[in-house]
Amino acid sequence: MxxxxxxxxxxxxxxxxxxxxxxxxxxxxxxxxxxxxxxxxxxxxxxxxxxxxAFNSQLPGTQQFAAALFASKDPVPKDVLAQAFNIDEHEVEMIRAGLNNCLELQ
Structure with a gap:
């Protein structure tokens, strides 16, 4: 809320x-x-x-979907992401590279 x-x-x-x-x-x-x-x-x-x-729990947690899906430490397989988002595996790699660069700057 x-x-x-x-x-x-x-x-x-x-x-x-x-x-x-x-x-x-x-x-x-x-x-x-x-x-x-x-x-x-x-x-x-x-x-x-x-x-x-306000959250409905003492430990609600939050998660950034893009980082969770494309920049996780144990990566989601490229073919899974490509099929889920209707993109090719090269685009998955481009997204991962961009997100990893952003996350390193934080």
Missing amino acids: IYILQGELYVGFITTNNKLVSKIVKAGEVFVFPRGLAHFQKNTSKYPTAVLA
């Missing part, structure tokens, strides 16, 4: 039927993400947005 203190976010999640549910959430509004579904938030304001976030 998020509560927008200042600014605004474009938020959304993907249902189990692969349907996007999204909206712009502005200061003073709340948005609840269903548990276990892939979701996102993007600042749409020219300025930083301040948000209070």
Whole structure:
């Protein structure tokens, strides 16, 4: 769940039927993400947005999907990623290289 203190976010999640549910959430509004579904938030304001976030557990954990799928220490096989994302194995390698470069900079 998020509560927008200042600014605004474009938020959304993907249902189990692969349907996007999204909206712009502005200061003073709340948005609840269903548990276990892939979701996102993007600042749409020219300025930083301040948000209070609440999780449904003491140890909810978060995971960045791109890093989890393409830059894991025990890599997901290239053919699996290529088939899942309808890309070729060369594109998988390009994504991995780009993500690994970004993660090294952090």
